[in-house]
Amino acid sequence: MTSVLDIPEETMSLRVVGALRDEIVSMALKPGDVISESDIAARYGVSRQPVREAFIRLAQQGLLLIRPKRATVVKKISPEGVRQSRFIRESIEVEVVRRVAGNPGADAAAILDELIADQERASSAADSRRFHQLDELFHRTLARLAGVEYAWQLIDDHKMQLDRVRFMTLGVSSAQVAIGEHKIIAAKIANGDVAGAEAAMRAHLGRAEILLTQTINDFPDYFE
Amino acid sequence: MTSVLDIPEETMSLRVVGALRDEIVSMALKPGDVISESDIAARYGVSRQPVREAFIRLAQQGLLLIRPKRATVVKKISPEGVRQSRFIRESIEVEVVRRVAGNPGADAAAILDELIADQERASSAADSRRFHQLDELFHRTLARLAGVEYAWQLIDDHKMQLDRVRFMTLGVSSAQVAIGEHKIIAAKIANGDVAGAEAAMRAHLGRAEILLTQTINDFPDYFE
DNA sequence: TTCCTCAATCTTGTATGGTAGATGCCTGAC
């Protein structure tokens, strides 16, 4: 049995944050679920205080909704919020590939090719967890190559909302498609084709658009 | 004498958040200043608990740095952070004007012209506070016209860092320049000139670039 | 049966005390 104590963090509060975030993003705690400081405190064997502070952090990240004197609930997913998180992500990532394609470092192509090769290996091994990690790393690396890795943290914050949706659509295997799109993006960058890289990134990010309406139909209770 | 009690918020904790945020953004609390839960609690006449929770919120917003068991300090401004906040803002606002220029609503031009007229009145009256409010409203309105007002909240969060810098450069009167640039943006949008509107927005946002290095020279202690 | 009232019992918000870790000064040895 893993305990919250196993998570190596500075403070109890941060451990609870990590544990709860995982539970929410992985949909173990479902949108609409009501939780209370006392419950979580008992579950993790700590007092209400660190749990309360964890709630505050998670509420600021948009995962919880604290209703004063009433209760705290796992926030339902806002379709509009998802849409705008995508907008934010697309805005930034488009600007990122522009910069990278316009001024690619000497080793950019090699780094990206290596990541794509890793992804193909993970895909062959059907290691979906690692595949997703590498997918995220691909985009993060682009941000790093553009010199704005900090901006990726911003996307990362908002990506949690998107991840919850993604978690509901597992089995919709699109690994091969994603790898192909990554290859196109990397190729355009290697050629210094700014407009082409931008278009490829828009196509890559836009693909998920269709899944949202489908997911809302399948799990209407999880959305606002 | 205004008290923290005057701020109309649900909880004490949120009132303290508002009060401290104002003090920090207005540079009444300066980067590097050391504060403690006890001090602030005594100053505002509340217990340490709500202050502590306020600290957590402000730390997540990047205004405070909590050093466990040591102290809490007003975070120094990171030039790199400012640079990337600008990158984020430019990424999103460029995408916004593209959308608006590509598909301007019937009344977009009239709304923007009205805002610009207000700004000219504020500028004539030398009401810099209102001018700044209107400047912000102009950009926020663009986001609303693009259907992504939510995304503006994101910019707003990161804008606090930029505002601290801006507060140090008061007196550098550039109101007329800003109004002129707003006029150009509005005109390009009215003409449906997507590329022109994008270029105008980039020029508008890029203008502040020079001020940062100057400000770092003037107030080196406030930067990392 | 329906609706109103009210109290038991939830919830989060606030106050306070104690704990552990980090800092810095102060003292004493060399």
Added chain:
DNA sequence: GTCAGGCATCTACCATACAAGATTGAGGAA
């Protein structure tokens, strides 16, 4: 004079107790 060690004192962290608003359901009146 210099440096090392210890202790006073600061900090944020956590636990506990109390306060107050909100919900819910039972019970009585119409």
